Amino acid sequence: MTKQRIVAIIGGTGLQEFTGDGVASGTVGGRVTPYGETSSEIVRSQLSDLSCVFLARHGNPHTIAPHKVNYRANIWALKQLGVSDIIAVNAVGGINPAMPAASLVLPDQLIDYSHSREQSFFDGESNPLQHIDFTHPFSASLRSQLLAAAKAVNLPVHDAGVYGVTQGPRLETAAEIKRMAQDGCDVVGMTAMPEAALAREFAINYASLCLVVNPAAGCSEQLITMDDIHKVIAQGMGQVRGLLSQALPVIISDPLN
Template sequence: MTVYAIIGGTGLTQLEGLTITAALNVDTPYGAPSAPLLRGEYAGREVLFLARHGHPHRIPPHQVNYRANLWALKHAGAEAILAVNAVGGINAAMGTGHLCVPDQIIDYTWGREHTFFAGELDHVTHVDFSYPYDAGLRELLIAALAEEGCAFSDFGVYACTQGPRLESVAEIVRLERDGADIVGMTGMPEAVLARELELPYACLSLVVNPAAGKSSGIITMAEIERALADGMGQVRAVLARVLGA
């Protein structure tokens, strides 16, 4: 049976319902992961859980040690990864509270350690990244969303920006022109590092605010926190249904 790892983002620093059997402090060649890896049982299945931003939530998106996180999960026995991300909605159909299973990503980040293939290498390696997310995992998420009766999209282009600030209106106009449907700060290099480690990876994104210029007001943390509180129950239910399948 596949051992899944769940990477929790903003709003999911703890996995309610997880029966923890071990907290693993994994030493990696890339430094420390964001938090101890939690091994336990969720929805009747063994899982690993990692809080991307630490617990408590303290590590901004551009300072997450993505390489350590992915390496630690792989070496703790993870065989597939379900990543949860809080995002802004660009596509008019993807408003606050909407769930999205993206099928593509555009990387606008810079300065992040984005590959394991660096330094003194025996040979140069190029991984294929035409389709960033695992098709089988996406199908499981999409089926679970439909069964839960959630408002969701089974497609989406995720624009990954540097952060930690939110985007300007002009930047969102550019991202929309580039074809982006949602915008977040943590989708990369996480997805490509999973690919380099040959770990199937898919993303479940919760829209927590309209992107800049997509509503009449400014974006507030209070608005985002309300959306997180309202939406993470659905996220947990979807994850439980996937794991229980």
């Protein structure tokens, strides 16, 4: 017997709400977990006769810094709702010149430069110590479905890339970005870890849909301004919403064995 997938969207900067082609239909579950409170209420959204759940990573309104997000509470709460797949939306800086501002990227690898975050459910304290295979941090099948949806609506998306995860909330120095470029990073953001690893520990398919909102430090002669970033977010998140609305019915309808 097959079960229907339950898909969660974790919205990042610029995506504090998601209603698909319908309307939000109320909160599901509670915010309190064994690991503290989730970043926001988890909201069910309708897409025609299908539904998904949505969680605002930085809260709604946007108030929680990247290094202060309670990643364990967020992923634990989604697991308790039976979530099988997570699409994480991330605003990032572009390091690779082929990925300028307003580009959409589906990374296939990451390098973690963050620190001092609660990284695991299996830490030998709250749960017995376990090790997970994290060779490929993002779900290949979920990435493929998102890429197919992008092609269906003629939306250009980079189908690979290395996401460098920094601590934040400050942006990086030019020297740090130079080092990250030498390491092979294509984009830089602050929230893919430990989120991706925690999802893997709970066997939840996880993919990151990145919107490049600015050239990373030193990659442009111009200084990075928040006004420029907000302009790209305002335009780009419309494309993100359109892509998600196209992809979700296909993903949700894919049988879960």
